[in-house]
Amino acid sequence: MKHITIKDVAKRLNCSVSTISRAFNDKYDIRKETRELILNTAREMGYSPNPMAKRLLKQCSNQIGVVVPEFINPFFPEVIIGIQEVFLKKGYQVLIMQSNESYNNELENVKAMENNMVDGLILSLSLETKNVEYYQNLIAQGFPLVLFNRVSNQLETHKVVIDDYKWAFFATEHLIYQGYKKIFHFSGPAGLTFTQNRKNGFIDAHRKHKLAIDQHTIIETGLMISDGEREMEKLIQNNNIPDAIFAVNDPTAIGAMKILKKNGLKIPGDVALVGFTESQLAQLVDPPLTSVAQPTKEIGRTAARLLLDQIESKGIFVPQTVVLNGRLNVRESSMKL
Amino acid sequence: MKHITIKDVAKRLNCSVSTISRAFNDKYDIRKETRELILNTAREMGYSPNPMAKRLLKQCSNQIGVVVPEFINPFFPEVIIGIQEVFLKKGYQVLIMQSNESYNNELENVKAMENNMVDGLILSLSLETKNVEYYQNLIAQGFPLVLFNRVSNQLETHKVVIDDYKWAFFATEHLIYQGYKKIFHFSGPAGLTFTQNRKNGFIDAHRKHKLAIDQHTIIETGLMISDGEREMEKLIQNNNIPDAIFAVNDPTAIGAMKILKKNGLKIPGDVALVGFTESQLAQLVDPPLTSVAQPTKEIGRTAARLLLDQIESKGIFVPQTVVLNGRLNVRESSMKL
DNA sequence: TTGTACGCGTTATCAC
DNA sequence: GTGATAACGCGTACAA
Numbered sequence: 001m002k003h004i005t006i007k008d009v010a011k012r013l014n015c016s017v018s019t020i021s022r023a024f025n026d027k028y029d030i031r032k033e034t035r036e037l038i039l040n041t042a043r044e045m046g047y048s049p050n051p052m053a054k055r056l057l058k059q060c061s062n063q064i065g066v067v068v069p070e071f072i073n074p075f076f077p078e079v080i081i082g083i084q085e086v087f088l089k090k091g092y093q094v095l096i097m098q099s100n101e102s103y104n105n106e107l108e109n110v111k112a113m114e115n116n117m118v119d120g121l122i123l124s125l126s127l128e129t130k131n132v133e134y135y136q137n138l139i140a141q142g143f144p145l146v147l148f149n150r151v152s153n154q155l156e157t158h159k160v161v162i163d164d165y166k167w168a169f170f171a172t173e174h175l176i177y178q179g180y181k182k183i184f185h186f187s188g189p190a191g192l193t194f195t196q197n198r199k200n201g202f203i204d205a206h207r208k209h210k211l212a213i214d215q216h217t218i219i220e221t222g223l224m225i226s227d228g229e230r231e232m233e234k235l236i237q238n239n240n241i242p243d244a245i246f247a248v249n250d251p252t253a254i255g256a257m258k259i260l261k262k263n264g265l266k267i268p269g270d271v272a273l274v275g276f277t278e279s280q281l282a283q284l285v286d287p288p289l290t291s292v293a294q295p296t297k298e299i300g301r302t303a304a305r306l307l308l309d310q311i312e313s314k315g316i317f318v319p320q321t322v323v324l325n326g327r328l329n330v331r332e333s334s335m336k337l
Numbered sequence: 338m339k340h341i342t343i344k345d346v347a348k349r350l351n352c353s354v355s356t357i358s359r360a361f362n363d364k365y366d367i368r369k370e371t372r373e374l375i376l377n378t379a380r381e382m383g384y385s386p387n388p389m390a391k392r393l394l395k396q397c398s399n400q401i402g403v404v405v406p407e408f409i410n411p412f413f414p415e416v417i418i419g420i421q422e423v424f425l426k427k428g429y430q431v432l433i434m435q436s437n438e439s440y441n442n443e444l445e446n447v448k449a450m451e452n453n454m455v456d457g458l459i460l461s462l463s464l465e466t467k468n469v470e471y472y473q474n475l476i477a478q479g480f481p482l483v484l485f486n487r488v489s490n491q492l493e494t495h496k497v498v499i500d501d502y503k504w505a506f507f508a509t510e511h512l513i514y515q516g517y518k519k520i521f522h523f524s525g526p527a528g529l530t531f532t533q534n535r536k537n538g539f540i541d542a543h544r545k546h547k548l549a550i551d552q553h554t555i556i557e558t559g560l561m562i563s564d565g566e567r568e569m570e571k572l573i574q575n576n577n578i579p580d581a582i583f584a585v586n587d588p589t590a591i592g593a594m595k596i597l598k599k600n601g602l603k604i605p606g607d608v609a610l611v612g613f614t615e616s617q618l619a620q621l622v623d624p625p626l627t628s629v630a631q632p633t634k635e636i637g638r639t640a641a642r643l644l645l646d647q648i649e650s651k652g653i654f655v656p657q658t659v660v661l662n663g664r665l666n667v668r669e670s671s672m673k674l
Numbered sequence: 675t676t677g678t679a680c681g682c683g684t685t686a687t688c689a690c
Numbered sequence: 691g692t693g694a695t696a697a698c699g700c701g702t703a704c705a706a
Contacts, residue, residue, distance in 0.1 A: 005699055016677045021701055029675060051452040053699035056389050056682050063449070072415070077408040084437070093449040096433040100421070112400070112430040115388040116453055225617070254621060280409075280562070284591060286623025342683055353693045358685060366691055390683035393698045 004047040013041060024049055055117050063093045064307060065113035069101045069126045069150065072224070073251055074279040075296060076124065079148065082300020083122060090308060092119070103128035110134070120144035120307045125152060127189050127223070144310040148303045151193055158306040159321040160299050164194050167292040167326045168201025171274050172246050174290070174328060176209050178336045180244035180272055183211075186221045186231060186256065188248035198248055198276065216240070221252050228255020236263055244272035244334070250279045250291055257285060257333070273333040287332035295324055341384040350378060361386055392454050400430045401644060402450035406438045406463045406487065409561070410588055411616040412633060413461065416485065419637020420459060427645060429456070440465035447471070457481035457644045462489060464526050464560070481647040485640045488530055495643040496658040497636050501531050504629045504663045505538025508611050509583050511627070511665060513546050515673045517581035517609055520548075523558045523568060523593065525585035535585055535613065553577070558589050565592020573600055581609035581671070587616045587628055594622060594670070610670040624669035632661055 010017045015034075022030045023038035042048075055061050064087055068076040076098075084094050095118060099106035106126045113121055123135070123145060132152050139145055139157050148160040175183050185202045188195040199218060206213050219235075221227045228251060235241055236259065247253035253275035260271055267273055267287055275282060278293030302322050310317050347354045352371075359367045360375035379385075392398050401424055405413040413435075421431050432455060436443035443463045450458055460472070460482060469489050476482055476494050485497040512520050522539045525532040536555060543550050556572075558564045565588060572578055573596065584590035590612035597608055604610055604624055612619060615630030639659050647654050 003699090007699080017700080018678080018702075019676060022676085025701075031675065034675085049701095050393075050699050052389060052393050052454055053682085054701080056387075056393055056684090056698090057700060057702095059682080063453075071408060072411065072418070074409065074411070077414065080435070081409070081437075084435070088442070093445070094434065095449075095453075096435075097431065098417070098421070098433075100418075105425070108430070112432075116400075116432075117389055258621070281618070281621060284595070284618060285621050340683090344683080354683090355685080355694075356692060359692085362685075368691060371691080386685095387683050390698085391685075393682090393700095394684055394686090396698080 003050065004045050005050065006047070009038070009042050009045060009047050012045065013038060021049075059117065060119050061117040062091065063095055063116060063118045064311075065095045065097070065110075065116070065118040065121045067097050067099060067106060067109045067113065067121065067123045069099050069106075069124060071098055073249075074281070075149075075249075075277055075294070078296035079124075079300040079303075082297035082302075083304045084300075085297070086301050086304035086308065099126045101127045103131070107134060110138075114143075120146070120311045122146045122148065122303050122307055124148050125150040125192075127192065130191075144307055146303045146307045146310070148299055149194065153193065156319045158303075158310065158317075158319060160303045160306065160324065161194070161321065162294050162299075162324050162326045164197035165201040165204075167328065168198035168246070168276070169205045170201075170328050171276065171290075171292055172202045172205035173209070174330065175244045175246060175272060175274060175334060176205060176211065178244075178272065178334060181211070182243045183217070184235075184242040184245045185218045186228060186245060186247040186252045187218050188221055188223050188252070190220055195248055202246055221248070223249055223251060225251045225255040225258070228252035228257075229259050230255075232256040232259035236265075241265070242271060244268075244274070246274045247276065249277045250275035250282055250289060253289055253291070253333075254281060254285055257289070267333050268335050272335070278327075278329060282329070282331070290331045290334035291329055293327045293329050295326070298324055340387065341382050342387065343384070346375070346379050346382060346384050349382065350375060358386075396454065397456050398454040399428065400432055400453060400455045401648075402432045402434070402447075402453070402455040402458045404434050404436060404443060404446045404450065404458065404460045406436050406443075406461060408435055410586075411618070412486075412614055412631070415633035416461075416637040416640075419634035419639075420641045421637075422634070423638050423641035423645065436463045438464045440468070444471060447475075451480075457483070457648045459483045459485065459640050459644055461485050462487040462529075464529065467528075481644055483640045483644045483647070485636055486531065490530065493656045495640075495647065495654075495656055497640045497643065497661065498531070498658065499631050499636075499661050499663045501534035502538040502541075504665065505535035505583070505613070506542045507538075507665050508613065508627075508629055509539045509542035510546070511667065512581045512583060512609060512611060512671060513542060513548065515581075515609065515671060518548070519580045520554070521572075521579040521582045522555045523565060523582060523584040523589045524555050525558055525560050525589070527557055532585055539583055558585065560586055560588060562588045562592040562595070565589035565594075566596050567592075569593040569596035578602070579608060581605075581611070583611045584613065586614045587612035587619055587626060590626055590628070590670075591618060591622055594626070604670050605672050609672070615664075615666060619666070619668070627668045627671035628666055630664045630666050632663070635661055 006017045006020050009020050023035045071077045097109040146158040151159045187199050221231050253273050275289050275291035278291040282289040282291040343354050343357050360372045408414045434446040483495040488496045524536050558568050590610050612626050612628035615628045619626040619628040
């Protein structure tokens with residue numbers, strides 16, 4: 001009692017499988033009446049062509065894959081919405097997997113996507129990913145791959161990012177203009193392109209304004225709320241409390257906020273806070289968090305369009321890096337005293 | 338310059354394809370040396386068996402599918418983490434799709450999953466889904482399907498839920514015990530099992546305590562922050578402000594909170610708030626939101642285990658509904674004055 | 675306009 | 691221990 005195949009329909013109608021196939025694919029000449037008859041009885045029998053077999057033959061699937069590191073924070077889910085928007089309209093299905101910030105999972109996910117014969121892949125690298133050899137091979141084979149947000153210099157392919165350096169610079173400068181002197185940076189894990197760029201922006205803003213930075217100013221953290229909490233607790237324990245903190249992302253800023261409030265410190269009265277990658281959280285916490293907004297959905301749409309182009313053109317393609325614009329949303333958490 | 342197939346390897350080694358296949362599948366007798374030789378040259382040539390062909394033959398994929406309505410709110414992402422936890426350990430890949438609360442997308446997603454020959458499916462119904470005929474057929478065919486959270490009475494299959502009625506009852510009673518009289522309910526969209534159950538809990542708590550409910554007490558809303566905002570704005574415009582609101586979920590409660598604060602109303606001083614489905618948001622907003630916590634990851638794990646059982650047993654299965662325990666986390670937003 | 679036969683990349687069942 | 695071959699379900703040249 002398994003699937004109904006093309007043969008079953010052919011047998012029922014006393015004709016050959018190719019006629020059935022033609023009725024469905026419509027390219028070749030076929031008498032209208034036969035076509036209708038076939039389509040009707042097929043529907044009646046509950047037959048539909050097995051896509052697996054089709055894929056084996058055609059070597060493509062009308063599916064694209066998305067692999068992201070996590071979706072606890074709202075950033076990646078929003079990007080995915082943007083991706084789906086573009087592809088669903090074009091009749092593609094979007095398969096999603098998450099690597100849970102693990103290099104091994106990421107690789108497994110990518111391979112699983114290949115096994116499903118996705119026509120292309122949109123990828124954001126995990127924290128652990130240092131070795132990108134596998135992806136280099138993929139690209140060398142002409143497999144359509146678009147990176148966003150967590151990208152790598154070693155991969156020559158389409159990328160969608162925002163100018164992390166610039167916006168980190170602006171965010172830091174904003175704190176400086178507000179009159180804060182002792183500004184710390186929660187930098188996220190070192191060694192990633194985007195954390196590196198944000199850190200450089202932070203440093204150069206200090207340089208421009210001739211403010212000193214010592215080795216304790218920049219604190220390596222994770223990317224989750226709990227990481228912000230942990231580091232803030234340490235700072236309070238050591239009684240090493242800054243005027244202001246520029247955090248690599250909203251969750252770490254919010255983690256710091258939680259601990260500051262718990263310890264009776266005022267924001268921004270005692271410590272000012274600025275986050276990055278505007279999530280819906282920024283507006284909801286109290287006080288509302290100043291943050292650099294990334295156009296999440298637009299990042300998704302752009303990545304999708306780049307991938308679509310590459311899939312459809314099949315020609316020579318020139319790796320392109322699209323830098324989307326951000327925006328500094330100033331809110332209460334970083335106001336002047 | 339496409340994929341390397343079993344034939345290429347056979348040709349290179351001057352042996353038959355079946356020998357290659359055996360080397361990889363190991364079941365039949367094969368000389369160790371030949372095996373090693375084959376495996377080595379295969380690796381060297383970059384060959385690996387094409388899973389698509391395997392699936393065509395075996396009719397299963399070692400993949401399972403997850404289809405959820407959305408993942409902007411943190412609920413579904415957390416459930417998915419739980420699902421992955423179980424399946425990755427067992428060597429399954431987890432494919433995710435989101436229906437964006439649309440019935441058509443949902444159906445398309447489910448069909449796409451079938452086309453990928455997933456071995457089973459975990460599904461949470463969209464808001465729009467009324468017609469579950471297609472899923473009934475799926476179940477009748479013996480296709481392993483597990484529902485969670487957004488379930489339907491018309492589907493006889495494994496389900497994972499929490500006791501929405503009970504916890505809505507407790508949450509409402511909590512407000513009553515705090516001394517609130519004029520309690521409104523933001524009910525979410527009518528006609529869904531879970532919204533219906535929560536509404537009934539709300540109503541019966543009033544009955545038990547002999548408190549009247551009129552037709553304005555229960556307000557049909559959406560499920561997003563913006564929906565809570567809109568309804569709260571209307572109430573304020575009409576100057577029809579309750580003592581307390583029990584909301585169908587956290588986002589609508591938080592939407593109400595935003596508008597209340599914007600209008601200078603105190604929480605819980607002027608209006609108390611209780612949410613449902615504890616998300617990380619509940620602890621972050623100000624004041625912290627009282628909410629019924631659902632064990633999101635455990636929901637995922639449980640659904641995964643049920644599905645796994647059904648896939649592996651292949652025998653007769655008795656549809657089982659697992660009711661997990663919730664918890665009312667009382668926070669500042671619903672405190673007594 | 676329709677039917678025949680081959681190939682897509684595997685695995686499994688036979689022979690040898 | 692190894693090789694030939696028939697499936698799996700489909701699309702499509704080619705022949706009719």
